[in-house]
Structure formats: structure tokens, C-alpha cells
Amino acid sequence: MVASPHHDPNTQPSAQSAVTIRDATVEFPAGRRASDRVKAIENIDLDIPFGQRLALVGKSGCGKTTLLRVIAGLQSLSTGHCDHHNRGSTSFVFQQPALLPWRRVLGNVRLPIELQHGRRQLSSHESDILTTLKEVDLDDVAERFPYQLSGGMKMRVSIARALVTQPDLLLLDEPFAALDDLLRTQLGELVTQLWRSHGFTLVMVTHNIAEAILLSDRVCVMHEGQIAVTLENPIARAETASDKNGADLIRRTPEFAEFYGVVSDHLKKAGRT
Numbered sequence: 001m002v003a004s005p006h007h008d009p010n011t012q013p014s015a016q017s018a019v020t021i022r023d024a025t026v027e028f029p030a031g032r033r034a035s036d037r038v039k040a041i042e043n044i045d046l047d048i049p050f051g052q053r054l055a056l057v058g059k060s061g062c063g064k065t066t067l068l069r070v071i072a073g074l075q076s077l078s079t080g081h082c083d084h085h086n087r088g089s090t091s092f093v094f095q096q097p098a099l100l101p102w103r104r105v106l107g108n109v110r111l112p113i114e115l116q117h118g119r120r121q122l123s124s125h126e127s128d129i130l131t132t133l134k135e136v137d138l139d140d141v142a143e144r145f146p147y148q149l150s151g152g153m154k155m156r157v158s159i160a161r162a163l164v165t166q167p168d169l170l171l172l173d174e175p176f177a178a179l180d181d182l183l184r185t186q187l188g189e190l191v192t193q194l195w196r197s198h199g200f201t202l203v204m205v206t207h208n209i210a211e212a213i214l215l216s217d218r219v220c221v222m223h224e225g226q227i228a229v230t231l232e233n234p235i236a237r238a239e240t241a242s243d244k245n246g247a248d249l250i251r252r253t254p255e256f257a258e259f260y261g262v263v264s265d266h267l268k269k270a271g272r273t
């Protein structure tokens with residue numbers, strides 16, 4: 001397990017990085033006067049290698065979502081830069097599935113293709129759309145409307161919609177926080193399987209330490225807008241992910257308990273400084 005302090009202005013961009021962030025700061029107005037500002041993130045340096053899964057954890061307000069939005073290109077920086085070295089697109093999955101209620105499952109999943117290529121080219125993508133629906137086990141409910149789906153199914157539609165454009169980078173912002181533990185574990189397994197078959201780079205924000213450990217190769221603990229520590233995940237599960245009981249078995253291992261303790265200690269330490 002390697003813990004590395006993160007703020008290193010001398011770090012060079014790596015050819016292997018899908019995303020390179022240097023000296024990134026985002027300030028927001030925080031009061032009546034123009035001088036009242038809050039730094040949501042401050043002087044962040046981060047390299048995310050191609051195909052890596054990175055989890056951002058930290059207490060509420062520490063800047064996780066802001067950093068994720070910077071990576072998504074949805075949030076401009078006050079200083080610094082964020083560069084993508086991807087060949088393809090970036091997709092974002094939010095906590096709320098945000099499906100269009102008047103469109104069936106198929107129509108919701110098809111939407112990004114329509115936006116990217118227009119309606120005329122749809123037929124050439126139809127088999128990709130159906131393959132994606134199969135991958136998330138929704139092919140049987142393709143003709144249903146969102147109100148006819150359970151919470152877990154809605155989230156799977158949201159994941160399918162994110163995957164249908166074959167993104168190189170998938171960003172998840174607390175995607176399963178509103179779901180119960182069992183569904184959360186099942187969807188985590190699904191994300192792991194999809195990561196194995198698609199090979200995208202994955203960045204996720206979560207409050208749940210177990211989820212961070214089960215779904216990542218590296219965990220960044222954030223505190224007050226900075227990355228307090230980056231931890232290599234010693235139990236990254238590339239080989240066991242296809243096992244449906246993988247998450248449950250891994251949760252019971254001493255290695256899991258040990259790493260859980262390490263992440264938890266860093267979170268507490270960050271909270272005390």
C-alpha cells in the first residue's frame with residue numbers, strides 16, 4: 001500500500017494519463033462582497049492513468065463534486081488546468097437517474113446517440129443500443145416508461161445511457177447513494193463488470209468507504225479542497241470481479257478490514273487538521 005502526499009508542483013504530465021490536472025483551483029462567490037470567496041478546490045495536482053478506477057472520498061463540502069465537475073469539463077477553473085488525453089467521449093452518471101419520463105427505456109438510452117449523430121443515422125447504431133441494454137440486463141423492459149421501473153432499474157437505464165456512446169471516461173457522482181445496500185452492491189458489481197469489458201477510465205465520488213474500496217484501484221482522501229492523501233488499493237479486484245459473490249467475499253477478508261481501517265483513519269486525520 002503506497003500513501004503519497006499529493007501536492008507536487010513538479011509532477012510532469014504522464015503519457016499514460018487519461019486526465020492530467022495541474023495546480024487546479026476553483027473559487028466561488030460566498031457572500032455579498034466581491035471579495036467574499038470560497039475555494040472549493042485548491043492547488044490540486046492529479047494524474048489519472050488510462051483504465052484506472054479512482055475513488056474520491058472525504059467529508060461533505062471538501063470539494064469532491066467540484067473536482068469531478070472539473071474533470072467532466074462542466075466547471076471552469078479559476079487557476080490551473082485540466083487536460084484530457086482521451087480519444088473518445090466522457091459520460092457522467094448522477095445520483096438521480098434523471099430519465100425523460102415521456103420516453104421509453106429504449107428512447108432514453110438512445111438519446112445520446114440522437115444528440116451525437118442526429119436521428120437519421122440511428123439505424124446504424126440500433127444494434128449498439130440493444131447490446132448496451134443487454135449488458136445492463138434491461139433488454140426485457142426496453143419498451144417500458146420510467147414510471148414502470150424500480151429504483152435499481154432506473155439507475156441501470158442511467159448507466160446504459162452513459163455507456164451507449166462507448167465513453168473512454170466514466171464519471172459517477174454518488175450514483176447509488178439513494179439505493180438500499182443490496183442494490184448498491186449489485187450495481188457496484190455491474191459497474192465492475194462493465195469496466196472489465198469496456199476498459200474505460202472511471203472516477204467516482206462516494207461517501208461510502210466500502211464502495212470506494214470495492215470499486216477502485218486508488219482512493220483519494222480529500223479535505224478542505226485538497227487531496228490529503230492518495231492510497232493505492234491493495235485489494236483492487238480485477239480478477240475476482242466476474243464472481244457474483246465477489247463483493248460479499250471480499251468484504252469478509254482481513255485485507256478488506258485492514259484497508260477500510262486505513263482509509264477511515266485518513267478521513268479522521270483529515271477531519272482533525
Ligand SMILES: Nc1ncnc2c1ncn2[C@@H]1O[C@H](COP(=O)(O)OP(=O)(O)OP(=O)(O)O)[C@@H](O)[C@H]1O
Binds near residue numbers: 030041061067
Ligand atoms: N456553485 C457554487 N457556489 C458557491 N459555492 C459552491 C458552489 N459549489 C460548491 N460550492 C462550495 O464549494 C465547496 C465544495 O463543494 P462540493 O460540492 O464540491 O463538495 P462535496 O465534497 O462534493 O460535498 P458533498 O459531499 O456534500 O456533496 C463547499 O464549501 C460548497 O459550499
